[in-house]
Amino acid sequence: MPPYGSPAQPSRSTGPSRHRRGRGRLPVLGSLVFAAVLAAIAALFAPVSRADAAPALEPVANFGANPGALNMYVYKPASLPDNAPVVVALHGCKQNAQIYADNAGLTKFADRNQFMLVFAEQTQSNNWDKCFNWFQPTDNKRGQGEAASIRQMVAHADQSLGADGSRAYVTGLSAGGVMTSVMLSTYPEVFKAGAVVAGIPYGCTDGNSPFTCMNPGVDGTPEEWAKRVRDAHPGYQGPWPRMAIWAADNDTKVVPKNADELRDQWTALHGLDQEPDKSDTLPPNDTRRDQYLAQDGSVAVEVNKVPVIGHGLPVDPGSGEQQCGTATTYFFDSICSSYWITGFFGLSEGSPGPDPTPTPSQSTTPPAAACFTANNYEQVKAGRATTSGGYVYAKGSEQEMGLYNTATTHTLKESPTGYFTISDDRCP
Known part of the structure; x- marks a missing residue:
């Protein structure tokens, strides 16, 4: 896990060395046997196709x-x-x-x-x-x-x-x-x-x-x-x-x-x-x-x-x-x-460390997303955005909202709590 590299991988053999005897060509049967041996060696070192491998992500x-x-x-x-x-x-x-x-x-x-x-x-x-x-x-x-x-x-x-x-x-x-x-x-x-x-x-x-x-x-x-x-x-x-x-x-x-x-x-x-x-x-x-x-x-x-x-x-x-x-x-x-x-x-039945069960007063349904339309100055003032270098960024998503002024207006959607995204076309 070194930050600029990782541990050296173990060296892997590429199979036995190949040696030729004399100058003559191998007989046909010998060639077939030799090819079969090479194929077997190649199979040993080929990537293994596993039935339990995860599907393509x-x-x-x-x-x-x-x-x-x-x-x-x-x-x-x-x-x-x-x-x-x-x-x-x-x-x-x-x-x-x-x-x-x-x-x-x-x-x-x-x-x-x-x-x-x-x-x-x-x-x-x-x-x-x-x-x-x-x-x-x-x-x-x-x-x-x-x-x-x-x-x-x-x-x-x-x-x-x-x-x-x-x-x-x-x-x-x-x-x-x-x-x-x-x-x-x-x-x-x-x-x-x-x-x-x-x-x-x-x-x-x-x-x-x-x-x-x-x-x-x-x-x-x-x-x-x-x-x-x-x-x-x-x-x-x-x-x-x-x-x-x-x-x-x-x-x-x-x-x-x-x-x-x-x-x-x-x-x-x-x-x-x-x-x-x-x-x-x-x-x-x-x-x-x-x-x-x-x-x-x-x-x-x-x-x-x-x-x-x-x-x-x-x-x-x-x-x-x-x-x-x-x-x-x-x-x-x-x-x-x-x-x-x-x-x-806590994601499996009978898990050893589940999250505490919510009390009846606690809702397990995520709250509805809230939307806020205002100019960039007001969004920063309300804590829904931050400013850096004269530009404004939505808090959480860090999406750029334009210049820090009152002339630029955006609608920000808050979901989950404290996380804002530009949602000019997706909020009522």
């Missing part, structure tokens, strides 16, 4: 403001109901959306539990190794770059694809895991929960090298770490998203110490101490799970430490209820982390 163009220049893909299970939850998935370095969909196992649980998957994809023009730029201040702050693009994907899924943006979750591996930390910190009002796999605390690179953050890691007090998250969205009073942390015992790229620092950051945000309320092990490989409970008994933070494996996403190939994924580069045959992550999100 659906690309989504023009999903709104995209200051980070990312790609958006969607996986929608057959007969997905309206207002389904949405899970954002963020791949690691040298990967893309389809690779992550094919190997992580999330599509299996989207089918089973009926939620939409949104895959954000990095481009090589942004980062040569296709790492999300979690270490760049222009991409890891609210309303800017890649963070703003991912937030816009959730808004588009809510407004145009039939998902319920009030039930949004995010998870990712390595660079995608750190970007998960970024999204939970910069847009805590958008995501109900997140799961960071092989990631680091938000704000670690403020004053530290990204490589130092990854290994050996950076020490900070719980309150110091929590302050960095609070500073990402000043004035936000909560509630804070729930957090699941996954780390591997033998990870030398992003050392397990980062899991402890992430725990300190998010337990402090939730007002909890750093002693677990519950500890157990998960099958099939005795992954150690520590849970930190909120006052209502729900799991606010949990830490999962996976034995034996190194830097990558734990999977457990197979057709069993708790199995998923494919073991390949950076996907280790170990435990189906996607099963436990979607359960932590």
Whole structure:
């Protein structure tokens, strides 16, 4: 997950060397046998066509403001109901959306539990190794770059694809895991929960090298770490998203110490101490799970430490209820982390960490979108837009609205709360 590259891939043999004896041509039968051997060798090293690979993802163009220049893909299970939850998935370095969909196992649980998957994809023009730029201040702050693009994907899924943006979750591996930390910190009002796999605390690179953050890691007090998250969205009073942390015992790229620092950051945000309320092990490989409970008994933070494996996403190939994924580069045959992550999100029946059931006074129906028509000066004055360099931008979507004056008028649509888009033709 290095920010300017990723770990070197294991070298692969291209098959046995070919040697010719003498100068004569091979007999016809010998040629046929030789061709058959070559074909068999080629088959061994050809890409494997897997029956359980995810279907081709659906690309989504023009999903709104995209200051980070990312790609958006969607996986929608057959007969997905309206207002389904949405899970954002963020791949690691040298990967893309389809690779992550094919190997992580999330599509299996989207089918089973009926939620939409949104895959954000990095481009090589942004980062040569296709790492999300979690270490760049222009991409890891609210309303800017890649963070703003991912937030816009959730808004588009809510407004145009039939998902319920009030039930949004995010998870990712390595660079995608750190970007998960970024999204939970910069847009805590958008995501109900997140799961960071092989990631680091938000704000670690403020004053530290990204490589130092990854290994050996950076020490900070719980309150110091929590302050960095609070500073990402000043004035936000909560509630804070729930957090699941996954780390591997033998990870030398992003050392397990980062899991402890992430725990300190998010337990402090939730007002909890750093002693677990519950500890157990998960099958099939005795992954150690520590849970930190909120006052209502729900799991606010949990830490999962996976034995034996190194830097990558734990999977457990197979057709069993708790199995998923494919073991390949950076996907280790170990435990189906996607099963436990979607359960932590509360998206599966009998899940270990469901969101608290709303009280009768709480409505589960998203409020109707509100529309506001005014000139740019009034929109800024009312807090629905911001100004920079003489231009005005819709708060949340960061869509440009023109010059900061009273002569330019737009209609802004607010959905969800605090997120505004230009809707001159789509509001009454």
